[in-house]
Amino acid sequence: MDWSIQDIARLAGTTSRTLRHYGEVGLLVPSRIGSNGYRYYDEQALVRLQRVLMLRDLGLGIPTIAEVLAGHRDNAEALLAHLHWLQQEKERLDRQIASVETTIQKMEGGEQLMAEEMLNGFDHTEYKAEVEQRWGTKAYADSNSWWSSMSKADQVTWMHRQKQLAADWQAAAAAGEDPRGTAALALAQRQADWLGSIPGTPGATAGRPTKEYFVGLGDMYVADERFAANYGGVKGATFVRDAMRAYAESHL
Amino acid sequence: MDWSIQDIARLAGTTSRTLRHYGEVGLLVPSRIGSNGYRYYDEQALVRLQRVLMLRDLGLGIPTIAEVLAGHRDNAEALLAHLHWLQQEKERLDRQIASVETTIQKMEGGEQLMAEEMLNGFDHTEYKAEVEQRWGTKAYADSNSWWSSMSKADQVTWMHRQKQLAADWQAAAAAGEDPRGTAALALAQRQADWLGSIPGTPGATAGRPTKEYFVGLGDMYVADERFAANYGGVKGATFVRDAMRAYAESHL
DNA sequence: GCTTGACATTGACGTGACGTCAACGTTTAG
DNA sequence: CTAAACGTTGACGTCACGTCAATGTCAAGC
Structure with missing residues (x-):
């Protein structure tokens, strides 16, 4: 039982382009390739794809996802590291938002020339x-x-x-x-x-x-x-x- | 009075590569170019560069910076739009952080392990x-x-x-x-x-x-x-x- | 068998703001 | 005079795909 590239794309809620990309980088290769060059995927591939998409939604990058799925890396560890990075990004954003806000305030206060x-x-x-x-x-x-x-x-x-x-x-x-x-x-x-x-x-x-x-x-x-x-x-x-x-x- | 590319780079706290890039995209062109091809910048350029870097630190992109400096766009308006985008990004990050945290918790709590x-x-x-x-x-x-x-x-x-x-x-x-x-x-x-x-x-x-x-x-x-x-x-x-x-x- | 439309392929460019070689010419200090 | 420091242009890499472009394949209806 296998599906065409569009089929699983729809099943998993992604695009065929993404699947080709995953094939290129080796994250998820088709389970079978027809003599016409068409990619076909079976249920195993579907399960893997679903995991990939889950991890992707959590914000992990392709290399990290590959490592986790290969079992070379502990899931919790990877997620904790990622969480740390996310929090730093958030702090950076907070600082930038504060900067922009004060800048706008200065400008609106009409004291722009002054300030x-x-x-x-x-x-x-x-x-x-x-x-x-x-x-x-x-x-x-x-x-x-x-x-x-x-x-x-x-x-x-x-x-x-x-x-x-x-x-x-x-x-x-x-x-x-x-x-x-x-x-x-x-x-x-x-x-x-x-x-x-x-x-x-x-x-x-x-x-x-x-x-x-x-x-x-x-x-x-x-x-x-x-x-x-x-x-x-x-x-x-x-x-x-x-x-x-x-x-x-x-x-x- | 003008400086070489390294001089202003150091003065303004950036790199010569960045200055060349700004030259390429037309954001900040050298005030003079020697017969040897060297780029030279005067005080006007320095002032402009400092403004560019200020806006960059606020997180604006090059096209936006160019518009603001050209006066084709109101500073406050541009900053407000940018602020809006920053806040949306922050919300996205917050959601992702929450997702990752609950995922980790589920894993630790042994519930997700089920699924x-x-x-x-x-x-x-x-x-x-x-x-x-x-x-x-x-x-x-x-x-x-x-x-x-x-x-x-x-x-x-x-x-x-x-x-x-x-x-x-x-x-x-x-x-x-x-x-x-x-x-x-x-x-x-x-x-x-x-x-x-x-x-x-x-x-x-x-x-x-x-x-x-x-x-x-x-x-x-x-x-x-x-x-x-x-x-x-x-x-x-x-x-x-x-x-x-x-x-x-x-x-x- | 032919047309048509949906679907498939590979290949290549674009994204954002530079970092980082590479290959080579110019200036400057000793 | 030479070596170090500095300058140039050109081009590739980043990250995960979106978006053409050119072209081949399949299923269905006539």
């Missing part, structure tokens, strides 16, 4: 890559975790201080102040205080940035237009850099 | 390989063909006898019986009768197993946790072994 452009990317925390390249991964991580751990309100307050400082810099530059004058020096002092309060800043443990870091930062403000933009373009940034350098020479 | 594993492989017929290795291919073949030739109803009846015997063993062990006591001896007698009625068992022609086989079987019950499980774990199996050994000494 994305301003809060999460200002000044030296804006460009993870550069910061890491210049001062190492740890510096970025420290600074980033510090920032992330702040409340939104604190972040906004902080942003205001930074914006105010940048505005004062611009004003001083526009007024034609002397980068080595007392006004500029005061601004540089504020800048140093500001930086020194950020964990991750080289020298932050001492409350103020290291001389090298401070000078290098000033150079970067000029060299990189994205940073320069914060201080009114290259011209403003140049003023800031010079002032910072002067301050560093005398106070760091 | 699938028990009828086709219980006790010493369950592990073809071991049986063949220990007592020869013929022993297995005999026992197996005998089992296969039984009607399903007879198999079920047989299974009940075996299950009952196993349960009685467990009860006796749990009750703290003496493995050399009369109760244990009676159980061992039933066990011997049971084995003796199975063709293929060494000594079966005499209606009872050989002493060596009987003792060896008891040892195996303890040594192999898969068999021990039939008698309530190693502790129960140890009781069974001791009782079988005592019986073998005096009656075989």
Whole structure:
């Protein structure tokens, strides 16, 4: 008693293509092949097929199914291993779902600009890559975790201080102040205080940035237009850099 | 200011292969290509790459990422659709986990064994390989063909006898019986009768197993946790072994 | 015997996002 | 000058089939 490929496919609730595939990979070969090349399957094959489909529904892959059916592997063991993998996958999904949800929330809150452009990317925390390249991964991580751990309100307050400082810099530059004058020096002092309060800043443990870091930062403000933009373009940034350098020479 | 392919790869935390792939599919083309064919990327490309990786981490596919970045698709909409898909996947996983868990439970509880594993492989017929290795291919073949030739109803009846015997063993062990006591001896007698009625068992022609086989079987019950499980774990199996050994000494 | 429709075959491509050689040219540091 | 490091293109592999394409076979009705 045997059936054609379509017959068992329907009997077992699968497709003929799947059966051919199982034949190819040796998971379930036809019990007989006609002279015309047709595949025929008997009841043994049907039973095996049903087991295969059961295991497949449990999510096992073809190699695992083959092992289990061959008895080379304990059923319970295989299923436990598979269960473990399933649970890990679920955890991964949970994390991803959480990520996507918070991302959507941020966007819907209308604070997208706030959150994305301003809060999460200002000044030296804006460009993870550069910061890491210049001062190492740890510096970025420290600074980033510090920032992330702040409340939104604190972040906004902080942003205001930074914006105010940048505005004062611009004003001083526009007024034609002397980068080595007392006004500029005061601004540089504020800048140093500001930086020194950020964990991750080289020298932050001492409350103020290291001389090298401070000078290098000033150079970067000029060299990189994205940073320069914060201080009114290259011209403003140049003023800031010079002032910072002067301050560093005398106070760091 | 531009970087080589390895540079941005490291900066952004990905691989050069991925960047080439993004170039191929048009998701992120190099900002410049040298006369030597080298790919170079500038800051714009870096920013775009960082966005791509962000969206990728959220689980979006390349086509979706491309659409979002091209602005042809609303970010929130895309993320919501993706979220929906993620949740469906999670549900699917949950169902599969539940399936696998119940399957394992059934197997452990011995219920499913009735339908699938028990009828086709219980006790010493369950592990073809071991049986063949220990007592020869013929022993297995005999026992197996005998089992296969039984009607399903007879198999079920047989299974009940075996299950009952196993349960009685467990009860006796749990009750703290003496493995050399009369109760244990009676159980061992039933066990011997049971084995003796199975063709293929060494000594079966005499209606009872050989002493060596009987003792060896008891040892195996303890040594192999898969068999021990039939008698309530190693502790129960140890009781069974001791009782079988005592019986073998005096009656075989 | 012929047509028709259902069913069969093998072969090959597509899927998703890259990993991983292979074979070979280019840049850079010592 | 050489070796190491880095670059290129091209192509195959992944996983379990779905989906054509081109073609042969069977059963039934005329």
